[in-house]
Amino acid sequence: MSPLDGRPVVTAAQMRAAEQLAIERGSSVAALMDHVGRAVAEVVRRIGGGGDVLVLCGSGNNGGDGYVAAAALKAAGIAVRVAASSPPRGEAAIAARAGWDGAVETLADAAPASVLVDALFGTGLNRALDDAVAAPLRRLVEGARLSVAVDVPSGVQADTGEVLGPVPAMAVTLALGAAKPAHLLQPAARLCGTVRVLDIGVTVDSDARVIARPTWTRPGPDSHKFNRGMVAVVRGRMAGAAHLAATAAMHAGAGYVVLLGASMPEAPYALVRKPLTDDALDDPRIGAVVIGPGLGRDEGMREPLDQALASDRPLVIDGDALRLLTPERIAARGGTTILTPHAGEFDALFGAGDGSKLDRARDAATRSGAVVVFKGPDTVIAAPDGRAILAGDANDWLSTAGTGDVLTGAIGAALSSGMPALDAAAAGVWLHGEAARRLGAAFIADELAVALKHARGML
Numbered sequence: 001m002s003p004l005d006g007r008p009v010v011t012a013a014q015m016r017a018a019e020q021l022a023i024e025r026g027s028s029v030a031a032l033m034d035h036v037g038r039a040v041a042e043v044v045r046r047i048g049g050g051g052d053v054l055v056l057c058g059s060g061n062n063g064g065d066g067y068v069a070a071a072a073l074k075a076a077g078i079a080v081r082v083a084a085s086s087p088p089r090g091e092a093a094i095a096a097r098a099g100w101d102g103a104v105e106t107l108a109d110a111a112p113a114s115v116l117v118d119a120l121f122g123t124g125l126n127r128a129l130d131d132a133v134a135a136p137l138r139r140l141v142e143g144a145r146l147s148v149a150v151d152v153p154s155g156v157q158a159d160t161g162e163v164l165g166p167v168p169a170m171a172v173t174l175a176l177g178a179a180k181p182a183h184l185l186q187p188a189a190r191l192c193g194t195v196r197v198l199d200i201g202v203t204v205d206s207d208a209r210v211i212a213r214p215t216w217t218r219p220g221p222d223s224h225k226f227n228r229g230m231v232a233v234v235r236g237r238m239a240g241a242a243h244l245a246a247t248a249a250m251h252a253g254a255g256y257v258v259l260l261g262a263s264m265p266e267a268p269y270a271l272v273r274k275p276l277t278d279d280a281l282d283d284p285r286i287g288a289v290v291i292g293p294g295l296g297r298d299e300g301m302r303e304p305l306d307q308a309l310a311s312d313r314p315l316v317i318d319g320d321a322l323r324l325l326t327p328e329r330i331a332a333r334g335g336t337t338i339l340t341p342h343a344g345e346f347d348a349l350f351g352a353g354d355g356s357k358l359d360r361a362r363d364a365a366t367r368s369g370a371v372v373v374f375k376g377p378d379t380v381i382a383a384p385d386g387r388a389i390l391a392g393d394a395n396d397w398l399s400t401a402g403t404g405d406v407l408t409g410a411i412g413a414a415l416s417s418g419m420p421a422l423d424a425a426a427a428g429v430w431l432h433g434e435a436a437r438r439l440g441a442a443f444i445a446d447e448l449a450v451a452l453k454h455a456r457g458m459l
């Protein structure tokens with residue numbers, strides 16, 4: 001059982017393919033189910049505090065896992081009961097049911113236990129739960145001290161993170177073999193509680209991963225202000241937003257941050273202010289140009305945006321600048337570009353789609369040729385080559401003005417240090433998330449920008 005950080009994220013189809021490969025190499029569905037069920041039982045025994053257990057089993061292989069777990073718990077001396085939504089279908093699940101020698105109650109009649117194990121539906125869910133299942137599930141989760149979902153909470157769509165109908169929240173979810181998008185994407189992620197990956201003896205790989213602590217070198221004896229990373233932030237109509245991004249870049253560890261479009265010195269004096277002259281972006285030491293926070297969406301702001309697009313410097317584009325662009329225009333730019341849209345900006349730029357957030361971010365990255373940071377309570381970072389990084393579990397207090405500007409600045413700092421674009425985007429998202437976690441509640445964006453230094457200090 002291990003945390004999600006850095007682990008592959010797989011769809012149901014990818015997971016089935018990995019399982020199929022394991023089967024071709026000599027395993028079987030029954031053997032995998034046996035492995036899973038026993039591993040689930042071991043975790044439930046450890047975290048269940050010796051309390052009695054009720055295992056809810058569905059008709060598919062998720063239910064099969066449940067029967068194996070129940071039998072293993074019983075063998076370990078735990079008081080365990082089983083209730084089923086319908087009889088098992090499929091050879092392995094039928095065999096697993098046969099391995100359980102106790103009674104099988106109906107969901108409607110089952111009384112709660114102190115520990116509830118939800119093995120009703122996993123990756124095979126294809127529609128909302130019937131009320132005859134949803135209502136007892138809710139009642140039994142409410143009546144339990146601890147609820148544990150096997151693979152995903154029943155009622156969530158594993159690939160998209162959609163919640164099909166009202167589904168109760170679990171305390172713990174045991175992701176089998178690998179994380180699924182639903183463990184990170186909202187609204188499903190909120191219903192998963194603490195997610196741990198359970199090794200099931202199947203090798204999985206994917207070009208999507210869960211965000212992990214970045215590798216971001218600290219200054220050394222050879223460091224000076226320019227080789228630590230030089231960030232140029234373009235100021236627009238609302239100077240405060242660009243100022244937040246610039247402050248964030250400094251506290252994320254950039255060596256030299258210049259605010260372009262301003263000239264009067266003012267605090268903080270570490271922030272260099274210069275006018276946005278025609279050659280302002282020509283300095284080859286600039287490791288990242290940040291444009292968009294507070295830029296303004298009026299036609300007058302097209303000029304600085306054109307200048308930034310024409311420059312050969314790595315570019316981070318956020319906020320208003322995204323409203324003045326098309327994916328084709330960004331793709332035509334070439335070079336390194338990172339886009340950081342929230343949902344509204346994303347829809348305006350790429351169109352409102354109905355795929356999963358992961359699919360939409362990937363499609364946007366392909367179309368624009370840019371790394372796309374599709375931010376929100378869950379953030380998906382996608383690269384044009386198909387790689388993706390998912391970050392869940394954001395501090396809800398980030399939903400306040402200016403925090404997006406801070407993220408843009410943090411990503412700018414990472415990019416300016418020479419990191420590849422996908423890594424830089426992920427490093428900025430990680431730092432931003434960690435700073436917010438440290439601040440706790442009701443912080444403001446100015447504090448978040450400063451708190452980046454504490455998160456940076458952890459690296």
Ligand SMILES: NC(=O)C1=CN([C@@H]2O[C@H](COP(=O)(O)OP(=O)(O)OC[C@H]3O[C@@H](n4cnc5c(N)ncnc54)[C@H](O)[C@@H]3O)[C@@H](O)[C@H]2O)[C@@H](O)CC1
Pocket residue numbers: 016019028029032033036058059060061062063064065089120121122123124125126127128129130150151152176200
């Ligand atoms: N494929 C494998 O080799 C393994 C799969 N494992 C488990 O198998 C799960 C996937 O198994 P399945 O593909 O059998 O799928 P599920 O066990 O998730 O359930 C699918 C079954 O439920 C029905 N169903 C779907 N939505 C329903 C709804 N709302 N109401 C009523 N019935 C509904 C489907 O028609 C199907 O019969 C994984 O999540 C995992 O727990 C593990 O046992 C390890 C091995």
Ligand SMILES: [K+]
Pocket residue numbers: 062118119120121122149150151152153154
């Ligand atoms: K489940």
